[in-house]
Amino acid sequence: MSVSMLDAQERSGEHPSSGLGAYTRDYLARVRGGNMGALPAVLGLLTLVVAFSVARPEFVTAGNLANLLHQGAAVTVIAMGLVFVLLLGEIDLSAGFASGVCASVLAVLLTNFGLPWYVAVLGAIATGAAIGLVIGLLVAKLGIPSFVVTLAAFLAFQGAVLLLMKGGTIVAVDDPTIKKINFDGRFTPLQGWVLYGVTIAGTLALHLWRRYSRVRHGLAADPRSVIALRVMTVAVLLGAAVWTLNLERSKNDAISQRGVPMVVAILGLLLWLCTFVLNRTAFGRHVYAVGGNREASRRAGIHVDAIRIAVFVICSTMAAVGGIVAASRDASVNPNTGGSNVLLYAVGAAVIGGTSLFGGKGRVLNAVLGGAVVAVIENGMGLMEFSPGTKYVVTGVVLLLAAGIDAVTRRRAAAAGLR
Amino acid sequence: MAETPLLEIRGLSKSFGPVQVLRDVDFQVYAGQVTALVGDNGAGKSTLVKCVGGIYSIDAGEYLYEGRPVSVHGPRDAAALGVEIVYQDLALCDNLDIVQNMFLGREIRRGLVLDDITMEQRAAETLASLSVRTVASVRQPVSSLSGGQRQTVAIAKAVLWNNRIVILDEPNAALGVAQTAQVLELVRRLADNGLAVVLISHNMNDVFAVADRIAALYLGQMAAQVRATDVTHSQVVELITTGRSGELGLRGQGATV
Numbered sequence: 322m323s324v325s326m327l328d329a330q331e332r333s334g335e336h337p338s339s340g341l342g343a344y345t346r347d348y349l350a351r352v353r354g355g356n357m358g359a360l361p362a363v364l365g366l367l368t369l370v371v372a373f374s375v376a377r378p379e380f381v382t383a384g385n386l387a388n389l390l391h392q393g394a395a396v397t398v399i400a401m402g403l404v405f406v407l408l409l410g411e412i413d414l415s416a417g418f419a420s421g422v423c424a425s426v427l428a429v430l431l432t433n434f435g436l437p438w439y440v441a442v443l444g445a446i447a448t449g450a451a452i453g454l455v456i457g458l459l460v461a462k463l464g465i466p467s468f469v470v471t472l473a474a475f476l477a478f479q480g481a482v483l484l485l486m487k488g489g490t491i492v493a494v495d496d497p498t499i500k501k502i503n504f505d506g507r508f509t510p511l512q513g514w515v516l517y518g519v520t521i522a523g524t525l526a527l528h529l530w531r532r533y534s535r536v537r538h539g540l541a542a543d544p545r546s547v548i549a550l551r552v553m554t555v556a557v558l559l560g561a562a563v564w565t566l567n568l569e570r571s572k573n574d575a576i577s578q579r580g581v582p583m584v585v586a587i588l589g590l591l592l593w594l595c596t597f598v599l600n601r602t603a604f605g606r607h608v609y610a611v612g613g614n615r616e617a618s619r620r621a622g623i624h625v626d627a628i629r630i631a632v633f634v635i636c637s638t639m640a641a642v643g644g645i646v647a648a649s650r651d652a653s654v655n656p657n658t659g660g661s662n663v664l665l666y667a668v669g670a671a672v673i674g675g676t677s678l679f680g681g682k683g684r685v686l687n688a689v690l691g692g693a694v695v696a697v698i699e700n701g702m703g704l705m706e707f708s709p710g711t712k713y714v715v716t717g718v719v720l721l722l723a724a725g726i727d728a729v730t731r732r733r734a735a736a737a738g739l740r
Numbered sequence: 741m742a743e744t745p746l747l748e749i750r751g752l753s754k755s756f757g758p759v760q761v762l763r764d765v766d767f768q769v770y771a772g773q774v775t776a777l778v779g780d781n782g783a784g785k786s787t788l789v790k791c792v793g794g795i796y797s798i799d800a801g802e803y804l805y806e807g808r809p810v811s812v813h814g815p816r817d818a819a820a821l822g823v824e825i826v827y828q829d830l831a832l833c834d835n836l837d838i839v840q841n842m843f844l845g846r847e848i849r850r851g852l853v854l855d856d857i858t859m860e861q862r863a864a865e866t867l868a869s870l871s872v873r874t875v876a877s878v879r880q881p882v883s884s885l886s887g888g889q890r891q892t893v894a895i896a897k898a899v900l901w902n903n904r905i906v907i908l909d910e911p912n913a914a915l916g917v918a919q920t921a922q923v924l925e926l927v928r929r930l931a932d933n934g935l936a937v938v939l940i941s942h943n944m945n946d947v948f949a950v951a952d953r954i955a956a957l958y959l960g961q962m963a964a965q966v967r968a969t970d971v972t973h974s975q976v977v978e979l980i981t982t983g984r985s986g987e988l989g990l991r992g993q994g995a996t997v
Contacts, residue, residue, distance in 0.1 A: 538857050541877070601854055603847045606836075610844055613833035620831045621845030681835035 341546040349677040354653040361726050362674045362690040364538060365719075366697065373701035380704055384570035386446045386562065387582055393696025394503050395420070395647035400688040401595050402639025406471025407631040408599075408612040411460065415452075418478035418646030421659025425485035427645055428492040428654035431499065442645060449641025450634050452478075457630030467633075475664070479674060480658050494648050502649035506583030510567040513581040517563045520589070549662040554677045574601060588689065591642070594641035596683040607630060608621055612681035645665075661676065662713065664740045666695045668717065673678045673723040694719070744807040744842075745853040746771040746936045747792070747823070747905055752801030754787055761787045765962045767802070767955060769905060774927060774937045776947040776968070779957030780980050785940050788957065789907050793825045794818035822904035826894050828913055838875065841865040841882055842897045842917040866900045867892075870929055874922060888919025895926055899935070906930055912946055924950050944973055958983035963990050 373380040399416050406413045413419075423445040430441035456474060460467045486492060488659060494500070509514065525670075528548045563581055571578035599605035610618040611628045614708040619625050640659075648654045675690030676683025702712045745768035754762040754872045762784045769775050790796045796811045803812050805821050812818050832841050839856070842863045848855045874889050881888060891911050892963060898906045903943045908927065912920045928950045931937045942946050947954060956963045956979035963983045971988070978985035 360918070471877070534857060538861060540857060540860055602852060603854060604847060606844075606847060606854065608838060609835060610833045610840075613835035614831070617831040617833050619829070623845050681833075685886075 328453055339412065341550075343543055344544055344547050350586065355649055359675050359684070359687045360691050361723065362687060362694055364674070366694050367689060368695065368699045370702060373704065377701070377704045380701055382570070383565045383568040383579075385573075386414055387570060387578075389696050389700045390582050390585060391503055392700055393568060393692050394588060394668055395643045395650065397689055397692030398591060398643035398646055398694060399663065399667040400674075400692050401591055401685050402636040402643070402682050403671045404595070404676050404685050404688045405599075405608060405639075406467070406636045408608050408680060409473055409629060409632055409731065410612055410678070411632070412471065412630070412668070413456070413467065413633065413640075414471040414664060414679075415456065415474035415516040416471075416474055416640040416643075417659045417664025418482065419449060419452050419637050419659070420640040420647060420659060421482045421654075422478050422485065422644070423522060423641035424494070424654045424658045425482050426642035427499070427648055428494050429485055431494055431496050431654055432492050433721065434485050438496045441496070441499075445645055446638060446641045449638040449644070452640075453634035453637030455632065456637065457505055457633035460633065461626040463630040476627055479660065482658070482660070486651070486654070486656050489652050492655045495652065499645070499649050499706045501583055502584070502587065503584040503646045503653055504649050507578070507580035508586070509580055512561050512667060516581070516586065517559060520559065521552065524555060532544075570573070576655050584649075584727065585645070587642075590683055591639070592689055595639075599685060604628075604631070609681060628691045636657050662716075665720070666699075666716070668691075669720040669723070670695045672720060672727065675723075677727050678730070679727075691723075741868070743770065745769055745804075747805040747821075748802075749788075749792065750804065752788070754791055754796060755799055761889060761960050762791070765960070766959070766965070766987045767792075767962060768965065769936045769938055770953070771829045771904065771936045772931055773936050773952040774931045774939055774950050775953045776951035776953060777940045777945075777955050778942070778947060778976060780978055782959075783823075783957040783980075784959055784960045786909070787958060789825060789909060789938070789940065792818065792824055793810055800979065803929070810944065822902065824898040824901070824903040824905070825905070825907045826891075826898050826909065826911065828909045828911075832882045832894060835881065837881050838878045838885075838893050839931055841893060844897075846901070855891040855974060863896075864977055869933070870896055870899065870926055872896065886914050886919065888922050888966070891915065891919075891923050892926060895923075895930070899930065899933075905936045905938070907940070909940050909944065911918065911939070912941065912943060912972070920946065930932050947976070948973065956980055956989075958990065961990060964988045 331394050368381075374739060398421055403416055404411060406416075426448045427441045427445040429505040430436045430444045431438065436444075452474070456467070456470055459465050460469045500506070525548075528543075528551070529597075532545070566581045567579055569579050570578065599608065606617065607623045610621070610623060612626050615625055618628075644659055647658055651658070669682070670691035671688045671692050672678060672691065674687030674689070676687055676691075695716065697713060698716055699707060702715060707715075747769040749767040749913050749977075751767060752762055752767070753760065753766040758975045765784070765788060775787050777788070787796065791798050792903070794815045795811065797903065809819075812821070825945065833844065843859045848862075860878060867875065867878065870892075872892055874892060877884070882893065883978065885893065889923050895906070895908065895911070909920060911923050911927070915923060918943055927937055927939060931950075933954070939947070939951060951968045952978060954968050955967060955972065956964045956976060958979065961983070963979045964985075966988065971985075977986040979989055983990045
């Protein structure tokens with residue numbers, strides 16, 4: 322029996338938490354070793370928020386915060402789906418226009434065929450899944466590089482949107498349920514606080530339960546202080562957001578506009594779902610494995626092709642959800658829905674959030690953080706009345722910066738033996 | 741040897757098109773022993789191992805497991821018999837941690853959810869049973885491990901599933917002196933725990949350090965299978981390079997090279 326191995330176990334059994342200090346040292350060592358995770362995105366977000374708040378005080382108003390959420394929601398949802406594809410080291414350039422196609426399907430089913438909203442939503446999501454299946458089959462079974470397949474799809478979908486829209490008209494989406502998603506759906510202030518309470522209590526309970534079951538089995542667990550700090554940070558940030566969003570933001574006395582937008586709940590739910598799939602299921606584990614070493618995964622008996630197809634299905638399905646969110650925000654669909662910079666913003670969001678373009682590394686939460694960075698740049702620079710040209714250039718530079726950080730940390734990590 | 745080999749190959753032949761890679765090869769593997777498989781490049785070591793592992797189908801020959809003939813038509817059949825090959829290039833995922841790698845493709849689940857706690861405990865137990873004291877935490881990513889530690893994880897992975905035959909394809913090819921010693925110690929311990937171990941190696945020092953028996957392949961034929969204590973260094977080298985050495989080895993052929 323190994324002495325030191327048992328030692329380590331006993332030690333961890335007796336004192337599972339080696340304290341906040343050790344945890345911090347550990348974390349700093351990881352960061353220095355090149356495993357920065359979401360750190361650049363968080364720091365970037367803080368810098369941007371502070372800079373814009375100083376330059377334009379109206380940036381921190383309730384109205385603008387709500388606006389920011391509505392603006393960034395669609396791109397963030399698409400970015401969450403892209404994380405799955407990026408984890409395999411593949412790319413889906415068609416995700417933007419796939420969301421456009423799905424939004425068009427939604428609009429046509431709702432407005433031209435007069436079908437109920439749930440049929441239209443199902444139709445849009447089924448379209449997304451079918452698109453993903455075709456792309457996945459072409460990539461995994463035929464062996465065409467995903468870059469080429471999705472570039473072709475990018476062009477074809479652009480045309481498909483035009484065809485569905487009958488040559489470029491705007492189709493209105495007037496369904497009240499669809500419009501609730503990301504247009505005028507708000508929780509009452511009380512509902513907002515209840516949701517907040519449930520989220521925080523749930524997070525705390527989950528952390529404590531996980532810690533309890535690890536300690537009970539004699540395994541090392543995060544110290545209580547770290548859990549407390551983590552949950553408190555989330556509680557303070559979310560609390561401030563809920564409080565701000567519960568303020569009256571309507572400039573017109575006749576109409577009240579307060580409460581957390583419903584799209585926040587959708588984002589939260591998708592974030593939880595995707596994180597659960599990636600971290601807690603065998604499928605998620607296999608996605609990371611295939612992204613890390615495809616040959617090793619194959620030898621371990623993982624059906625690599627099935628995983629590759631599945632991530633494209635997930636990505637396009639999430640793009641469909643993003644398309645619905647975008648259609649809801651504009652209360653209409655036009656040939657440019659999901660077009661122009663949507664895809665680049667989504668890829669940017671994922672990469673800025675620390676998802677590696679080389680595969681194997683990344684989290685869905687990071688896509689949300691990256692999405693926030695993109696939305697803040699877009700929104701803040703709009704407030705400062707920069708021209709669209711400047712906005713694009715700045716977003717491009719930020720994306721390049723993020724990809725640069727990814728490449729550099731990979732090198733550092735390789736040097737530090739952390740990949 | 742009086743006891744029955746755990747695994748025995750008789751009269752194995754294997755061709756790739758017109759090229760006959762293995763000719764009438766006999767090969768025995770015993771439980772609790774390290775069998776070193778040696779031979780020059782192209783002698784057919786890897787082909788033999790892949791036939792044993794079910795990756796290649798065999799053209800002719802018998803496959804006996806505990807003395808009973810069995811048919812092996814694919815890697816799954818071999819795995820069902822408890823044969824596990826640890827490849828030279830390791831087949832680990834750098835971005836996953838030790839536990840995740842050891843259970844890759846065979847994760848323990850409770851319903852839909854991964855049972856990480858049980859997996860972590862079993863991984864730690866397996867490493868402890870092999871007296872591995874070189875890894876600090878089973879939760880560290882494989883990318884942070886040294887070559888020797890990776891080899892250890894790969895071998896531990898093979899042991900985790902109660903395999904009875906572990907085949908190691910040049911485990912020391914890329915390792916330093918200290919790490920090589922660690923891995924050899926581990927190889928010895930596997931055999932002492934009752935497993936049948938096949939060690940492919942080019943390094944005579946390694947072979948004589950741990951092997952109980954030595955099987956030398958020469959140009960696709962089994963030149964000799966001998967106890968390690970019955971031969972010297974130079975005899976094995978002769979077997980590898982010319983196919984014979986004094987009384988040992990192939991008759992009437994090969995020696996002309």
